[in-house]
Amino acid sequence: MRRPRAPGAARRLLASEAGSGLVMSLMATAMFGIVSLTIYCTLRYLSRESVYYMRAAQAHEAAEAGLESALYQLRLDPLWRGGYREKSFWEGAYTVTLSTEDPPWVTATGYSASITGFGRAARTIRAKAKFTSAGDGYAVESDARVTVNGAESLVDSYDSAVDVAPALFGSQANIWSNGSAETLSPGLRIRGSLNFRSGPEPEPSSVAGEIVLATERRELAFYDGSSFATRNNNSVLPPDVYDRETKMLSIPSGVNVFLDPGNYYLNGIDVQGTLTARAGGPVNVYLNGDLSVTGAVLNLGGVPSRLNIYGQGAANTYNIGLYNLAPLPAPPLHARLLSRDAAVTIERVVYGKVVGSRVDFGPKGVLHFDISAGRAAPDHAAWEPGTWVESSRRR
């Protein structure tokens, strides 16, 4: 039990200043703490707000870049519908999709870099393309050489928008070579005009239209599919014919593989069996390697612009070869082969359009140029006034 203090001791305790400094220090520290915390929170909010606005602006500019990139590609090929998927752009990326209309609506979504706690800002812009009229398209475009000198080789034209399987063909199959051009005579080989820049002039009787020695070089379109190298529809390909490591598609004889509409990125294709592109949206194959067809490539619906093979690598070879089930008639290929860097050899009937560094038609090589699939690049491409809209969302 504690004993009560004497009155004198209480007075001394009350009069003492010991500990007052500690109380004041604690109060001062608390005040400093509160003020500091408030300033810190405000500044943190300010900086985050600023960063978010900056990211939003970055996302918008990325979307604008995607839109302009698509417009450039449409300027080269008005039928291009491939788009891009999260293609890198500075610190962010953009995704571009195109409608199947003609001219298409283009939707570009730009993404900023991600911010911790905020995610990444996204901005979407949509507009409709507008083309001015252009001249005739080209059935064959080549950088170095075109040879149509097989015994039965022929290049003529039709329009899949009118008839996908015509009995008669027209004379709008124009050819452009930035190098030489060679045709076999006698006999008509090219039902259209022929433009070339070097080498001897082909025999006039083998060309239905004009033969023109061009002075200017024509830029051949390149279709950049790098954004589909990692994000694509390859996962639907059967593992027994598709090697995920090498990205090689090898279809042995007697096997049929179906391709659904979508974007595929492959390092090589060898078709000894059957490769069938299903109808619907376009099947776009970005090919960074060689193409060898001795089997059948079928395009259900028969519209060439629904099966596009876009070359990605340099110095590749595309061989649409003799049918391995001959003497059965080789099934025709309905497609657009667009590879400005590939050497293309055609040994059978192709409906569509062909672009290559060299394009050679073998003895039985025939191209029925689809006017709708090979429409000429427009003189000018822009956005339809009044169609440009933007929206925002976070992701």
Add this chain to the structure above:
Amino acid sequence: MAVAIAVGGVLGLLISAMIKAGLQTLHYAMRQNMIMTNARKALVGDGDKMGVIGSVRLAVSVKALSDDSLALTPAEGASSSFVLCPPSLCLSHHSLEEKRADGVSSFAVGYYNLNDEGLIMRSTAPESVALVSAYLELDGADARLKSRGAWSVTRLRNSP
């Protein structure tokens, strides 16, 4: 005892001066923040409310070459105009004025297009306008917190 009171007084003055300085800093930062936020609201927008930049982007054309207001014709719907309604910037739409940002003391607009040589020139007719510049001055609230300017140049994306 007297010494303790004197020391306490000095400490109190010192602490109060520091707290006052801290509060002034906070006040200054908040004011600057408010100015920046108002500038963003006016130019970029606030949530679903579109600012000057977004409205110009969507516009098909401008209606008049006014220096202190911006009248726009959108692709769809009625025209609208940004006007100064002191001390705010307002969007006038269907004869109603909707406040877009506070603390705006002046609003100046410039109109430009490309001439035949591809050079930027001041527009002489509303239908030729392709670029719009907007300059805002935002109040600093008192003499020490000076006013701040915000500036933008935007292209009419929907113009023919």
